[in-house]
Every structure is written in C-alpha cells, then in structure tokens.
Amino acid sequence: MSGPNVLILGAPGAGKGTQSSNIADEFGVEHVTTGDALRANKDMDISHMDAEYDIPRAYMDAGELVPDEVVNEIVKTALAEADGYVLDGYPRNLSQAKYLDGITDLDIVVYLGVDKNELVGRLTGRRVCDECGANYHVEFNPPEEEGVCDECGGDLTQRDDDTEETVRERITVYEENTEPVIERYEEEGDLVRVDGEQTPDEVWADVRDAIESEA
Numbered sequence: 001m002s003g004p005n006v007l008i009l010g011a012p013g014a015g016k017g018t019q020s021s022n023i024a025d026e027f028g029v030e031h032v033t034t035g036d037a038l039r040a041n042k043d044m045d046i047s048h049m050d051a052e053y054d055i056p057r058a059y060m061d062a063g064e065l066v067p068d069e070v071v072n073e074i075v076k077t078a079l080a081e082a083d084g085y086v087l088d089g090y091p092r093n094l095s096q097a098k099y100l101d102g103i104t105d106l107d108i109v110v111y112l113g114v115d116k117n118e119l120v121g122r123l124t125g126r127r128v129c130d131e132c133g134a135n136y137h138v139e140f141n142p143p144e145e146e147g148v149c150d151e152c153g154g155d156l157t158q159r160d161d162d163t164e165e166t167v168r169e170r171i172t173v174y175e176e177n178t179e180p181v182i183e184r185y186e187e188e189g190d191l192v193r194v195d196g197e198q199t200p201d202e203v204w205a206d207v208r209d210a211i212e213s214e215a
C-alpha cells in the first residue's frame with residue numbers, strides 16, 4: 001500500500017519542516033517542500049514569465065511569494081514521482097490550492113496553530129544544516145556543539161530570509177494570502193488542528209495520532 005498523502009499547513013515558523021521530517025521518517029513518505037526546492041534553484045531564470053523579478057531569489061529575499069507558475073510546476077513534478085508524501089510550504093494562496101485540487105487527492109490536512117507573537121523568535125533563532133538540512137533553534141532546540149550539526153557534523157547557518165525585517169514581511173504575506181487557504185480547508189471539513197505551541201515531541205505525538213486515525 002502506498003503511504004498517506006499529507007498536507008501540513010501553518011504560519012512561517014509554526015514547525016512544519018520539523019514535523020515533516022518526523023512524518024517522512026515514520027510513514028516512509030517523501031518530504032515535498034517548495035521552500036527547499038526554490039532555495040536549490042534560487043537563481044533559475046524566470047524572465048520569460050514576465051513577472052516582477054527575473055529570479056526566485058529576489059522574491060524570497062523580500063519575503064514575497066514566488067509566482068504560482070514556478071511553484072505549481074515544482075509540486076506537480078514532485079507529487080507525480082512520490083509514493084505518498086508530506087507537502088510543506090504549498091499551497092500558499094487560493095489559486096495554488098485550486099491547482100493542487102486538480103493534480104492530487106489528499107488524505108489529511110494538518111494545521112499547526114502557533115500564536116503570531118511566538119513566530120518571530122522561532123524564525124530569527126532558527127539554524128539549518130548546510131549539509132543535511134536538519135533544523136535547530138539556538139534556544140528551543142540547540143545542537144550539542146554550537147554551530148555544528150548533531151546528525152552529520154555539517155555547519156549550521158541562518159537562512160537569508162530569517163532576519164527580523166523579512167520575517168515580519170513573510171508573516172504579513174501569510175496573513176493576506178495563506179490564511180484564506182486554511183479557512184477553505186476548514187470549511188470543507190478536512191482540517192485537523194494541532195496545538196503547535198507544545199514541545200516538538202508533544203506536537204509530534206498529536207500529529208502522528210491524527211495521521212494514524214484519519215489517513
């Protein structure tokens with residue numbers, strides 16, 4: 001049997017990446033994340049799309065959304081290749097949600113709820129391994145040795161867009177574009193809410209239970 005098709009939603013910093021790794025390990029599904037895919041292709045030439053900027057990096061550094069056409073294509077290709085997935089970072093607006101409806105069937109939508117006041121501290125303190133992508137926090141989830149990944153010994157760095165100014169812009173973009181997506185899944189009755197302000201292990205216990213009972 002193929003793995004479940006999971007969509008994980010929440011504000012920037014809600015813990016989607018952290019919990020997606022757990023889901024991918026536990027259920028043997030692919031972690032499909034538009035943020036990582038775009039970071040690996042930041043300087044891709046998209047000038048033919050006649051959009052505001054010519055490369056994804058310009059949108060990302062400003063905290064804005066990369067054009068739908070770019071992310072829709074990334075997700076379509078990744079989902080076609082996956083035998084079960086956890087989708088993280090997409091859809092971020094209603095048009096992307098509509099596109100997603102046409103290319104896949106979701107088994108469960110999990111929403112991680114975290115108060116806005118908590119998000120800035122989570123994101124400015126985030127550190128990510130350059131080698132394996134493992135995720136840390138200087139205060140809430142520190143590595144054993146400062147700046148060094150526990151998993152693979154790689155260097156831990158701060159993402160370019162995890163500065164306070166860009167984080168605030170990303171939260172505004174989320175409120176304007178992505179909150180309507182969450183309302184839509186809620187109205188359709190597909191959304192399971194999890195309290196994302198618990199410890200990472202407690203959040204994981206709730207997420208795992210939700211997937212086991214719904215998917």
Ligand code: ADP
Binds near residue numbers: 010014
């Ligand atoms: P997202 O993918 O939703 O942007 P991340 O999973 O990258 O969020 O988490 C953002 C930051 O918050 C990271 O530094 C992570 O270590 C930390 N974090 C994740 N879950 C929790 C939690 N339950 N409590 C406190 N900090 C957390």
Ligand code: AMP
Binds near residue numbers: 036060088
């Ligand atoms: P993330 O890693 O999910 O925090 O995403 C980082 C940045 O990548 C965002 O601020 C956007 O600029 C871009 N991005 C990621 N996913 C999407 C998406 N679904 N639609 C548009 N832009 C995206």
